[in-house]
Amino acid sequence: MKVLKLKKHYLKDYLNVLRNWGEVYGPVKQEDKYIYGLLDDLDKLDTRMLRTILPAKKFLVPPRFSTFTFKDHSYEPELNNLPNRVVFGVHPCEIHGIVILDKFFLERFPDPYYGERRRRTAILGLSCVPDDKCFAKSTNTHFAEFGFDLAFNDLDDFYLVWVGSSLGDDLIRLKLELFDEEIKQSDLQKYMEWRAWRDTQYKLNLDLTAMPDIMELNYESPLWEKLGDKCLACGACSMVCPTCPCYNVQDQIRPNKTEGKRERLWDSCMYKQFALVAGGHNFREKRSQRVRLWYTHKLKAFITEFGKAACVGCGRCIDTCPVEINVKTVVSELKGGK
Amino acid sequence: MSDNIYLPEPMRIVRRYDLTEDVRFFQVRPVDMERALKLSYLPGQFMMVSIAGVGEAPFSISSTPSRPGLIEFGIRKVGVLTEQLFKLKENEIIGVRGPFGNGFPVDKFKNKDIIIVVGGLGAVPLRSLLLYCLDNRDQFGKIYFLYGARRPAEMLFRREFLELKQRDDLYCYLTVDKDDTGRWTENIGVVTTLFKKLTNIDPENTYVTVCGPPVMYKFVIDEIIKLGIPKHQILMTLERRMHCGVGKCGHCVIGSIYTCIDGPVFSYWDVIHMKDLI
Numbered sequence: 001m002k003v004l005k006l007k008k009h010y011l012k013d014y015l016n017v018l019r020n021w022g023e024v025y026g027p028v029k030q031e032d033k034y035i036y037g038l039l040d041d042l043d044k045l046d047t048r049m050l051r052t053i054l055p056a057k058k059f060l061v062p063p064r065f066s067t068f069t070f071k072d073h074s075y076e077p078e079l080n081n082l083p084n085r086v087v088f089g090v091h092p093c094e095i096h097g098i099v100i101l102d103k104f105f106l107e108r109f110p111d112p113y114y115g116e117r118r119r120r121t122a123i124l125g126l127s128c129v130p131d132d133k134c135f136a137k138s139t140n141t142h143f144a145e146f147g148f149d150l151a152f153n154d155l156d157d158f159y160l161v162w163v164g165s166s167l168g169d170d171l172i173r174l175k176l177e178l179f180d181e182e183i184k185q186s187d188l189q190k191y192m193e194w195r196a197w198r199d200t201q202y203k204l205n206l207d208l209t210a211m212p213d214i215m216e217l218n219y220e221s222p223l224w225e226k227l228g229d230k231c232l233a234c235g236a237c238s239m240v241c242p243t244c245p246c247y248n249v250q251d252q253i254r255p256n257k258t259e260g261k262r263e264r265l266w267d268s269c270m271y272k273q274f275a276l277v278a279g280g281h282n283f284r285e286k287r288s289q290r291v292r293l294w295y296t297h298k299l300k301a302f303i304t305e306f307g308k309a310a311c312v313g314c315g316r317c318i319d320t321c322p323v324e325i326n327v328k329t330v331v332s333e334l335k336g337g338k
Numbered sequence: 339m340s341d342n343i344y345l346p347e348p349m350r351i352v353r354r355y356d357l358t359e360d361v362r363f364f365q366v367r368p369v370d371m372e373r374a375l376k377l378s379y380l381p382g383q384f385m386m387v388s389i390a391g392v393g394e395a396p397f398s399i400s401s402t403p404s405r406p407g408l409i410e411f412g413i414r415k416v417g418v419l420t421e422q423l424f425k426l427k428e429n430e431i432i433g434v435r436g437p438f439g440n441g442f443p444v445d446k447f448k449n450k451d452i453i454i455v456v457g458g459l460g461a462v463p464l465r466s467l468l469l470y471c472l473d474n475r476d477q478f479g480k481i482y483f484l485y486g487a488r489r490p491a492e493m494l495f496r497r498e499f500l501e502l503k504q505r506d507d508l509y510c511y512l513t514v515d516k517d518d519t520g521r522w523t524e525n526i527g528v529v530t531t532l533f534k535k536l537t538n539i540d541p542e543n544t545y546v547t548v549c550g551p552p553v554m555y556k557f558v559i560d561e562i563i564k565l566g567i568p569k570h571q572i573l574m575t576l577e578r579r580m581h582c583g584v585g586k587c588g589h590c591v592i593g594s595i596y597t598c599i600d601g602p603v604f605s606y607w608d609v610i611h612m613k614d615l616i
């Protein structure tokens with residue numbers, strides 16, 4: 001992989017250049033939280049961000065979008081005219097989340113909507129230092145070797161910039177003169193020290209390796225009832241999780257009755273209607289069943305299917321769930337903790 | 339199908355008539371004739387049928403791939419989309435995607451005896467299998483068809499199945515829970531009462547397929563197990579809510595599997611070891 005250096009004070013100049021390629025998004029502070037916002041004004045950029053409310057999946061699978069428009073009996077897929085986008089500030093755990101979405105959406109039955117947005121979205125990674133809710137080291141997602149176009153590693157006065165794709169290479173070439181192609185031994189040293197130091201910063205450690213077995217053994221556990229009693233079925237955990245892909249489908253029709261569109265909207269298996277079928281039968285009527293499914297899918301099913309849990313340790317569920325149902329509390333209780 | 343897995347293709351309704359009070363037969367054909375002849379599928383697969391502006395839902399294919407060109411469905415009127423489907427007439431156009439799902443492993447059925455057990459609306463997908471087996475009769479051993487409906491008027495494809503009784507290469511047993519017509523000449527009783535007709539079954543060499551209302555499964559499976567048929571040779575098709583058919587929307591997930599791509603056909607062994615399937 002190609003590695004370059006970028007002096008920190010050039011970052012905004014560089015992001016400004018990237019606007020020639022597409023819309024540039026990055027971490028923006030909103031009250032006491034962060035979001036990935038449009039950097040129409042580059043001064044909005046705030047690299048101190050640790051986790052955004054919604055993950056970068058919102059660029060690849062928007063919360064609501066139209067899959068096709070129809071007129072009488074002809075269907076026009078809404079795949080053209082999607083904008084090029086640069087998303088700056090994507091942390092390693094989230095890049096792993098995107099790699100999981102790539103597998104999910106592109107391997108079996110490739111999804112053209114995901115594929116097209118993915119192709120048009122440049123992922124610019126940024127290194128981070130964990131807080132007490134991050135556990136990406138436990139999930140082995142604290143470094144990303146691939147899945148990004150460029151990755152910026154913060155080393156005080158400069159970034160080490162890893163070029164991860166041919167698009168990334170194109171983007172560098174838009175303003176190559178800002179970058180320094182010579183990496184010195186001392187830079188390498190600095191990077192190695194930073195890595196070792198960062199590893200020590202993980203305060204939260206969760207061992208997920210035996211989760212498939214533990215989930216299986218806990219299938220009838222009263223824990224699920226207990227969690228179900230607390231859960232508000234608000235679905236927030238699904239919205240914020242970088243690897244939750246479920247959606248609903250809705251048709252919108254114009255008053256003329258012959259024109260309209262079919263839309264896809266984020267959905268959550270925590271919602272009561274999620275498994276409801278015609279005739280009123282609900283396969284997961286109880287909240288306890290739905291909480292169990294969420295965790296089974298995340299911590300067991302994905303391991304069976306993709307060899308890896310679908311949790312990347314970003315801590316969003318810990319940050320978000322109003323009643324403290326999250327990977328940390330659920331895993332520790334499943335393992336017999338309090 | 340276009341390479342966009344979400345785009346319906348226009349199909350024309352060729353024929354439709356009522357199978358029962360609330361179930362209607364729809365025979366459709368892709369508007370694109372070339373496509374019509376190329377469309378292939380397996381018994382047990384389903385398609386996503388939609389009316390643009392109303393919605394989309396999964397329906398089992400009831401026709402057999404051995405008779406190409408036309409696709410058949412049997413649709414029960416239960417809600418928003420199905421109500422609108424019932425308003426459509428011949429020559430009107432609907433959107434169809436698919437086929438989806440695993441379907442029955444008909445290759446494994448070769449040279450085996452086959453028992454098809456049906457309750458109610460389960461006749462829709464299993465008719466596809468039955469017709470497929472009859473159209474390729476020399477590939478299979480003995481074929482048994484056991485179908486139970488509540489009343490004669492609720493038996494789908496009643497005339498078609500009664501005619502099949504005249505064939506000497508098929509054991510076709512029909513039953514109703516209750517005869518309210520006084521003219522029913524076949525068996526009366528629930529579908530499990532037909533099992534006494536199954537004599538000289540060679541369990542190792544037999545595949546059983548079951549489809550019907552959820553309440554039926556337990557009783558039917560008990561009977562099949564009594565026959566000594568291995569659990570992985572007992573196949574059933576399951577239903578879940580589905581919005582994509584291709585393993586993406588998540589609605590059909592049960593534990594670790596997607597009913598739409600890993601199913602809808604599962605073996606009894608799957609059901610035992612995967613939990614929550616039935």
Ligand SMILES: Cc1cc2nc3c(=O)[nH]c(=O)nc-3n(C[C@H](O)[C@H](O)[C@H](O)COP(=O)(O)OP(=O)(O)OC[C@H]3O[C@@H](n4cnc5c(N)ncnc54)[C@H](O)[C@@H]3O)c2cc1C
Pocket residue numbers: 276277278279384393394395396397398399411412413414415416417418419420421459462463576577578579580581602
């Ligand atoms: C694999 C499979 C095969 C099927 N085969 C047949 C068949 O051959 N004949 C038949 O009559 N029915 C079949 N069904 C059931 C059929 O899909 C439902 O009856 C249909 O979705 C009802 O739609 P509706 O809009 O009329 O009902 P409504 O109750 O109005 O539906 C309301 C909402 O619930 C959703 N919904 C309800 N049930 C389902 C469901 N099962 N899947 C997806 N969405 C659902 C609808 O999309 C809609 O958004 C099958 C279902 C599956 C999963």
Ligand code: SF4
Pocket residue numbers: 240241242243298310311312313314315316317318327
């Ligand atoms: S389960 Fe929680 S910690 Fe894991 S990836 Fe999802 S939101 Fe992040």
Ligand code: SF4
Pocket residue numbers: 230231232233234235236237238270320321322323324325
């Ligand atoms: S687990 Fe928490 S965030 Fe998720 S639906 Fe329940 S209450 Fe909401």
Ligand code: FES
Pocket residue numbers: 579580581582583584585586587588589590591596597598599
């Ligand atoms: S129907 Fe969408 S995942 Fe199965």
